[in-house]
Amino acid sequence: MPNRISISGPIVRKAALIVAAMLVAMLPLAACGGEGKGDGAGAPPPGEGSGSAGSSPSANSPSEKPNIVLVLADDLDLSVFEGSTLDSAWVPEGASFTNALATTSLCCPSRASILRGQYAHNTALWNNDNSEWHGGAEYFRESGLEEETLATLLQENGYETWYGGKYLNGYGEPGEEGSYVPPGWDHWAAYASAGINVDGRTVPYQGHYTDWLSDRARAFLKEREGDEPFFMHVASLDTHEPLIAPARHAEAYPDARAPRPPSFGEEDVSDKPRWVRGGRLAGRPVSPEAAARYDGLQAARMRTALTLEDLSRELTDALSRARELDETYLVFTSDNGFHQGLHGVRASKSTPYTEAHEVPFVVRGPGVPGGSSFPELVANTDIAPTALDLAGIGAPGWMDGRSLAPFFDGSSPEVWRESLLIEGARSGSPKRPAYSGVRHQDEAYVRYETGEEEYYDLGEDPHQMESRPEDAPSSIKDDLAALKDCSGDGCRKAEDP
Numbered sequence: 001m002p003n004r005i006s007i008s009g010p011i012v013r014k015a016a017l018i019v020a021a022m023l024v025a026m027l028p029l030a031a032c033g034g035e036g037k038g039d040g041a042g043a044p045p046p047g048e049g050s051g052s053a054g055s056s057p058s059a060n061s062p063s064e065k066p067n068i069v070l071v072l073a074d075d076l077d078l079s080v081f082e083g084s085t086l087d088s089a090w091v092p093e094g095a096s097f098t099n100a101l102a103t104t105s106l107c108c109p110s111r112a113s114i115l116r117g118q119y120a121h122n123t124a125l126w127n128n129d130n131s132e133w134h135g136g137a138e139y140f141r142e143s144g145l146e147e148e149t150l151a152t153l154l155q156e157n158g159y160e161t162w163y164g165g166k167y168l169n170g171y172g173e174p175g176e177e178g179s180y181v182p183p184g185w186d187h188w189a190a191y192a193s194a195g196i197n198v199d200g201r202t203v204p205y206q207g208h209y210t211d212w213l214s215d216r217a218r219a220f221l222k223e224r225e226g227d228e229p230f231f232m233h234v235a236s237l238d239t240h241e242p243l244i245a246p247a248r249h250a251e252a253y254p255d256a257r258a259p260r261p262p263s264f265g266e267e268d269v270s271d272k273p274r275w276v277r278g279g280r281l282a283g284r285p286v287s288p289e290a291a292a293r294y295d296g297l298q299a300a301r302m303r304t305a306l307t308l309e310d311l312s313r314e315l316t317d318a319l320s321r322a323r324e325l326d327e328t329y330l331v332f333t334s335d336n337g338f339h340q341g342l343h344g345v346r347a348s349k350s351t352p353y354t355e356a357h358e359v360p361f362v363v364r365g366p367g368v369p370g371g372s373s374f375p376e377l378v379a380n381t382d383i384a385p386t387a388l389d390l391a392g393i394g395a396p397g398w399m400d401g402r403s404l405a406p407f408f409d410g411s412s413p414e415v416w417r418e419s420l421l422i423e424g425a426r427s428g429s430p431k432r433p434a435y436s437g438v439r440h441q442d443e444a445y446v447r448y449e450t451g452e453e454e455y456y457d458l459g460e461d462p463h464q465m466e467s468r469p470e471d472a473p474s475s476i477k478d479d480l481a482a483l484k485d486c487s488g489d490g491c492r493k494a495e496d497p
Contacts, residue, residue, distance in 0.1 A: 064392070066328060069231075070331045071332045072233065073239060073333070074335055076239050077359070079259045083298075084302040086305040089313050090312065093371075094368060098374065101357045104120040105351065106336060117401045118487075120423055121484070123145055125139055125140055129169060149182075162186065162231070163185045164233070165213050171192065172191070174194075208246045208307070211246060211310075213311065217232065218315070234315065236307075259340070262465055275430070276345060279430075282344040284344060354458070367409060377419070382402055382404050400486070417492070418440060419476075419483065421436065435449070445469075455469045
């Protein structure tokens with residue numbers, strides 16, 4: 001699917017009024033498709049190793065296991081999160097992490113990293129589609145990665161598990177067994193090509209897909225009978241195309257504008273690598289017509305963010321009615337970021353630039369100070385170790401991430417990572433060589449398989465207007481050498497000061 005479409009208010013309003021099972025059933029196949037064709041390294045066998053991925057003394061004992069809810073958005077960038085009112089459902093009651101990254105800026109690899117707590121070079125899941133090399137839900141299943149995930153580990157330790165919404169790209173495509181439910185899930189309601197797979201049987205959509213998901217999640221909370229702790233993974237399609245907002249939000253944000261940082265229509269890309277310089281839009285200002293399309297897309301994305309806000313508020317209300325809210329940690333983030341018209345690049349993600357990797361990341365729960373904020377680097381790879389730590393379960397040694405629990409008393413830990421790896425396999429859309437890079441709070445360094453480099457001092461050049469690889473300190477290059485093939489505890493050691 002192309003990364004950009006022209007969406008006007010009337011079109012979206014009409015689409016919102018005619019959401020039907022036939023249209024919505026196609027969405028999981030379209031979501032995040034056609035990007036990220038790549039080559040990458042193989043992964044170690046799932047389940048190898050033992051130990052703890054950054055466990056914290058603040059973790060709960062087994063007799064005090066909290067509930068854990070992960071709400072995962074799709075393609076949600078900071079401009080839409082903060083420009084709509086979606087942030088108001090999370091930030092006042094939670095701790096925000098302002099330097100949060102999706103380590104691979106593409107849907108399916110990022111979702112695998114969330115479920116496994118690993119960098120993409122260790123899952124070796126690089127692409128979105130089942131038909132692509134190391135791509136899609138099919139690879140996740142056939143490689144054995146699916147046999148040991150956050151869900152299986154929590155389930156084995158007494159948690160009731162629930163999944164709803166978008167799974168990995170390619171799940172439920174024609175030809176796949178329609179009744180298949182991945183390991184680790186007691187309750188299953190995932191979007192598929194023919195409708196929704198609910199506990200192994202296909203049912204049609206009823207109404208808007210996010211509203212349906214909200215209803216299903218609330219029903220689980222209302223009807224559950226056991227007193228064991230639960231883990232919910234709520235994966236909305238918002239804010240991914242085709243951006244169908246329900247009628248109640250169809251008129252919202254009529255004057256929205258896409259972000260226009262200095263990198264918007266960047267005309268001098270002589271400092272950029274060949275894949276940027278050779279693009280059709282490279283070195284050209286954004287035309288008024290293209291700018292209008294970007295604005296229309298931004299408005300449509302913001303409207304669907306309102307539907308995601310509805311889901312978020314309805315979920316916390318349902319937890320409160322079930323008298324579970326005070327015993328529940330809720331995590332909100334996105335599988336990747338998104339950008340429009342920056343650096344003369346047509347792609348909206350699967351690039352090494354900050355807007356593609358940076359994502360909203362908020363945690364609320366027992367003892368977490370509302371409205372607090374932390375600048376430390378955190379990532380999608382931290383979600384699984386954090387959930388296990390909160391549940392009092394030692395994370396397996398093959399996980400690369402670390403627990404965020406030390407932040408949840410409102411203070412930063414004395415020692416925290418200084419580096420994170422960002423990476424992407426060779427891509428056909430956008431046509432880009434493979435890359436590995438390092439993010440510090442105020443620096444970004446990328447090295448491509450071609451040998452080309454990019455380096456930005458983000459304190460001086462936050463919009464990445466002028467790459468100066470000759471200024472890259474040797475320390476950040478050493479960080480990349482240590483991180484690009486790391487695994488488990490080796491990653492955590494390489495990330496630390």
